[in-house]
Every structure is written in structure tokens, then in C-alpha cells.
Amino acid sequence: MELRHLRYFVAVAEELNFTRAAARLRTAQPSFSQQIRDLEAEIGTDLLTRTKRHVALTEAGRVFLDEARLTLAQAQRAVAMARRAAHLGDRRMTIGFLPAAEVKIFPSMLTYMRARFPDLHLVFNSLTTAEQIEALLRQDIDVGFLRLPVGDPALSWEVVLQERLVAVLPADHPVAEKEALTAADLVELPFLRVMARHAGNLSDAVEGFFRAHRVEPNAVQEVENILTLMSLIGMGVGFSLLPDYVQRLAFRNVVTRPLIGPPVFVDLAMVWRTADRSEETTAFRSIVHETVRDPQIET
Numbered sequence: 001m002e003l004r005h006l007r008y009f010v011a012v013a014e015e016l017n018f019t020r021a022a023a024r025l026r027t028a029q030p031s032f033s034q035q036i037r038d039l040e041a042e043i044g045t046d047l048l049t050r051t052k053r054h055v056a057l058t059e060a061g062r063v064f065l066d067e068a069r070l071t072l073a074q075a076q077r078a079v080a081m082a083r084r085a086a087h088l089g090d091r092r093m094t095i096g097f098l099p100a101a102e103v104k105i106f107p108s109m110l111t112y113m114r115a116r117f118p119d120l121h122l123v124f125n126s127l128t129t130a131e132q133i134e135a136l137l138r139q140d141i142d143v144g145f146l147r148l149p150v151g152d153p154a155l156s157w158e159v160v161l162q163e164r165l166v167a168v169l170p171a172d173h174p175v176a177e178k179e180a181l182t183a184a185d186l187v188e189l190p191f192l193r194v195m196a197r198h199a200g201n202l203s204d205a206v207e208g209f210f211r212a213h214r215v216e217p218n219a220v221q222e223v224e225n226i227l228t229l230m231s232l233i234g235m236g237v238g239f240s241l242l243p244d245y246v247q248r249l250a251f252r253n254v255v256t257r258p259l260i261g262p263p264v265f266v267d268l269a270m271v272w273r274t275a276d277r278s279e280e281t282t283a284f285r286s287i288v289h290e291t292v293r294d295p296q297i298e299t
């Protein structure tokens with residue numbers, strides 16, 4: 001028994017006329033009729049009663065019709081799923097990000113993106129700000145979440161988050177016993193910073209904080225990324241000033257404290273190639289707007 005036998009039977013069962021059923025499937029009627037007889041012979045019972053003017057389903061035919069429809073529907077579903085799986089390899093969107101986006105943006109918007117584009121394969125790359133700019137220009141990623149500035153005219157951007165700076169320090173340090181800290185509380189502690197090339201405007205915000213309070217941090221080490229920095233703080237190497245998303249990262253032996261004085265904010269921008277007007281990128285940006293408080297100051 002082949003699927004074509006089922007298609008022929010369903011057609012004649014629905015039309016109750018061999019001529020119309022054959023025309024519906026664009027098959028010569030003698031061949032069509034023979035296929036139905038072959039099907040009945042294989043099953044071992046009549047599925048139809050025929051006269052010169054009348055065609056009707058037997059009881060066996062009515063039962064077989066329901067099952068034939070289910071089988072054909074399942075076969076069509078299998079074809080659709082195979083085609084979809086093959087198509088996934090062709091449709092992908094690559095997103096570069098800093099941890100702030102992973103913590104504050106992705107959880108709220110990815111469900112909507114996947115619902116709108118179920119066949120789109122989303123790929124995520126954790127990269128520094130400098131690495132994301134280079135990757136965007138090379139077309140290795142489609143959208144980035146990074147720190148400003150973005151100076152290349154080939155790239156467009158918009159601020160999606162503004163985050164407050166907080167002090168991050170070892171949990172067992174005596175200064176951590178205070179509920180909030182001043183610049184004077186921190187000036188004697190070893191200071192760890194993200195390299196300016198990878199930090200973007202985070203570096204400017206941190207330096208601006210120390211300048212405003214007229215203190216010089218005791219800088220002892222520079223690192224390329226935030227996660228390495230957090231690990232060093234947890235080991236007691238020193239402290240840092242970072243955006244407040246770090247409060248949601250689960251690092252042992254690390255605490256955050258607010259800074260006393262006027263708040264200092266650092267921007268997180270969504271960046272894409274100006275020439276990229278694809279449906280996926282446009283929809284992604286729109287969904288970020290819809291699901292992220294834009295540009296909401298995080299406190």
C-alpha cells in the first residue's frame with residue numbers, strides 16, 4: 001500500500017464520484033479505478049459500493065477513511081518538519097552581548113522572538129565591546145549589546161539601558177560591612193579595572209566618578225572582561241566599580257554596595273549595521289523596544 005492509494009481513496013470517498021475524483025487528482029479514470037480495486041484487494045474487503053449512478057462508502061470504507069486522512073496528515077507533517085529542519089541551517093541570527101544584556105534583556109524578549117520566528121536559529125556570542133564592534137563590521141554578528149561610543153558610520157545604535165554604578169568588593173573585607181560607600185572608603189583598596197579598549201563608556205564613567213571626588217584609585221590590575229574581574233574580586237585581589245547588573249550574578253564571596261553621592265550611570269547600547277534592513281533584525285530591534293523598559297534607568 002502506498003500513499004497514492006490513500007489519496008485516491010480519500011478523493012473518491014469525498015466526491016462519491018469516480019470521474020470527479022480522477023479529475024481532482026488529474027489522473028485518467030481507468031487507472032484511478034484500478035488503483036481503488038488494488039487497494040480493496042490488498043485490504044481484503046470492499047470500501048465502496050458502486051452502481052452506474054451511485055457510489056457509497058461501506059462500513060469498512062467509513063472506518064478506513066478516517067484512518068487514511070490521519071495517515072496523509074501525518075505524512076504531510078513529516079514533510080513539513082523535514083523541510084523546516086533543513087531551512088534552519090539557512091536562517092540564523094547571531095547576537096553579540098555583554099553580561100548586562102544576558103541578565104536584563106534576553107530573559108524578557110527571547111520568548112517573543114522565537115514565537116515570531118520559530119524557524120530562525122539564534123546564536124549568542126559573549127564578546128567584549130571592542131570585539132563586538134569588530135565582529136559587526138566583519139558581519140560575524142548581526143546585533144550587538146555593548147558600551148558606547150560607536151564611531152563607525154557603518155553602524156547604527158541606540159541606548160537600551162542606563163545602569164547605576166555600584167562598588168563590587170570581597171564579602172569578607174571590613175569595608176563591606178557598610179551599607180553604602182564613599183570614594184574615600186575605596187581609595188586605599190586595590191582597584192581592578194576593565195581595559196579601556198574593552199570597556200567603552202564604562203571606563204569613562206568610572207574615571208569620572210574618581211575625578212568628581214578628587215581621589216586617585218589604587219589601580220593594581222587590568223582585565224579584558226567582567227567575569228574575570230568578578231572572579232578576581234571573589235579571590236580577594238581587589239574591588240571595582242561596575243554596572244548594577246552584577247548584583248544579579250551569583251559569585252561567591254562577592255558583594256555590591258551603592259555609592260554615596262550623585263548617581264553615576266553607564267549606557268548599554270544595541271548596535272547593528274546601518275545597511276541591515278532584514279526582517280529578522282528589524283523585528284529583533286522592535287521586540288527589544290517592546291519588552292525592555294527603553295531607555296529605563298535601572299536603580
